[in-house]
Amino acid sequence: MMEEAPPDIKRRRISAADGSLQDVSCLSDLPSGILAHAASFLAAPSRALFAVALDENPAALPNERSSAIVGSQWDILDFGDIEKELAVKLSDEHIEKVLTCIDAVNNVKRLKLTNCVNITGAGLEPLRRSLIIEQIDLSLVGDHQNYYLHYGRPWPPISCAHVLPILDSIIEREGCALMHLQFPFVWRERASGCSQFHAFMLRYNQMRGNRGEVVCLECNSRLPAGQNQWINFGISSLHGRLHYGTQNHTCYDCFKHYCYSCENVGELIRMLACCEICKRDYCTDCSKMHVCRCCSHNSCNDCYKHECHKCNEKICLNCVEGHEDCYQCEECDRLFCSECSDPGVTDFSRNCGVCHDISCDDCRFRRFQLGQHECAECIKTIVPLVADEYKRLRQENEQLKLELKSKS
Ligand SMILES: [Zn+2]
Ligand SMILES: [Zn+2]
Ligand SMILES: [Zn+2]
Ligand SMILES: [Zn+2]
Ligand SMILES: [Zn+2]
Ligand SMILES: [Zn+2]
Ligand SMILES: [Zn+2]
Ligand SMILES: [Zn+2]
Incomplete structure (x- = not known):
């Protein structure tokens, strides 16, 4: 064998x-x-x-x-x-x-x-x-x-x-x-009411409707709930367009049906949620969801590939790519959420109006120390770092003086 x-x-x-x-x-x-x-x-x-x-x-x-x-x-x-x-x-x-x-x-x-x-x-x-x-x-x-x-x-x-x-x-x-x-x-x-695809979704939803009543496993309410359909084909709202052609009320892995209101007792997370990255619905047993630090949307834990460099909170790909309430330094690739912004930064348009530099303060400061960064506008944003460095050097200096004195 x-x-x-x-x-x-x-x-x-x-x-x-x-x-x-x-x-x-x-x-x-x-x-x-x-x-x-x-x-x-x-x-x-x-x-x-x-x-x-x-x-x-x-x-x-x-x-x-x-x-x-x-x-x-x-x-x-x-x-x-x-x-x-x-x-x-x-x-x-x-x-x-x-x-x-x-x-x-x-x-x-x-x-x-x-x-x-x-x-x-x-x-x-x-x-x-x-x-x-x-x-x-x-x-x-x-x-x-x-x-x-x-x-x-x-x-x-x-x-x-x-x-x-x-x-x-x-x-x-x-x-x-x-x-x-x-x-x-x-x-x-492309959400459009006159495509072959759109017409198919209507036929599918009708087929599901004819199949007999389906209820939420938690609250017993009838599904699909409210304005929902088995497959989303809404084109009038932004939410509808974002979810156009995605399946509702069904866990991708186990096919269990839930409404979107029922929460897992204790954990206060929804029994079923749609992930904004993979665009699949999962129940709490099949994939744990996590709320993005920046956009507050749900995504599967496993769908997150980024986190804030300072607080380690997860940031979803949509936010990273859209520079939504976070920014990624193009020099060192580190990512920062809005709450962990570098000192002196009030907005996230890191783009310096004068020299168009968009790197993080650490990168600007490093270049400044090497004498490679001279834009006055950028230096304003790193003033706190320069001040810290100055303080550190002064303490070091004092320490050396004391040591010299004690030796003499
Ligand atoms: Zn329910
Ligand atoms: Zn499931
Ligand atoms: Zn969604
Ligand atoms: Zn996000
Ligand atoms: Zn996902
Ligand atoms: Zn952070
Ligand atoms: Zn950087
Ligand atoms: Zn600049």
């Missing part, structure tokens, strides 16, 4: 399965048992990619060998389980073969297309009319990652024209099991 491969070896093997058909074609002569054993070391999506690579004819999938390799545990298919470098290269053809190979329409309950930024969504075809799929995350963004992709332009090609007909084939079936859809920011970005 072989031992579990250590993680770094595993990773190398996953990379080797990187669609390189030539490399594995000679393997296809090996008995299924050996291949299945080798595949057991791979992350789940890689296992399927491996099986796919052995059969050049997609019509031959699934077959006895591919079934032996992929196994039957496919509740969750998350491309976040494989290396990002591989996931970003996957094509619709890859996705389609994988879904076919694992008989996804009858097996997969949760599908997450994490990092699959190279697909249109046409590869989701094998999921048509699935009665067991509960969650499809099309956001392309992994757990606790910022909701918009940092890939820059062009935007990922995932398209409504390819995906919505497939989703429609799922939601129009009696007994549809869908609980949660996470849409890509490319679709949510």
Whole structure:
């Protein structure tokens, strides 16, 4: 019996399965048992990619060998389980073969297309009319990652024209099991009442409405509460536009339903809250939320990547990027919240009106000491630091004098 491969070896093997058909074609002569054993070391999506690579004819999938390799545990298919470098290269053809190979329409309950930024969504075809799929995350963004992709332009090609007909084939079936859809920011970005996407959300909400009453697990009130819908499609308010196309009242992980008023007794945190970074709702059991020092909005603990250099309070990415009530020194990259502003700073436009320097006071002072900073306007902001330094030098001087005196 072989031992579990250590993680770094595993990773190398996953990379080797990187669609390189030539490399594995000679393997296809090996008995299924050996291949299945080798595949057991791979992350789940890689296992399927491996099986796919052995059969050049997609019509031959699934077959006895591919079934032996992929196994039957496919509740969750998350491309976040494989290396990002591989996931970003996957094509619709890859996705389609994988879904076919694992008989996804009858097996997969949760599908997450994490990092699959190279697909249109046409590869989701094998999921048509699935009665067991509960969650499809099309956001392309992994757990606790910022909701918009940092890939820059062009935007990922995932398209409504390819995906919505497939989703429609799922939601129009009696007994549809869908609980949660996470849409890509490319679709949510422009809130518009006349898009294909908008029309789909109306159909989805109607389907959910027909499914029978759902209540908050805590207070028993009927959901969706107030003006809310299962999927937000409000375009009139700012809040609506910010949350356009996001799911309401449903924990992303456990699918439990809560209203947004119920609080966890004792801790005074909401049973369910929406994270402003990953734009997913989580219940208190699945992800603890934290209020941002600067904007007072909720985000998952794990979604915070920044904190104030002085008080260590967490600051959300939206605030950091928007310079909202905080600033980041462009020289030393340290971040400061408004309450921990450097002495003499009253606003956060660090931009000096005269020399356009936007660094923090420590950086200005360091340059001043080296004789590299001579802007009088900037020096005003570091007067307290200069005064402190002067005081320190004087004390040092006094101390030396005393020592000299005691020696003589
Ligand atoms: Zn409630
Ligand atoms: Zn939960
Ligand atoms: Zn929100
Ligand atoms: Zn914030
Ligand atoms: Zn989050
Ligand atoms: Zn602070
Ligand atoms: Zn600095
Ligand atoms: Zn200046």
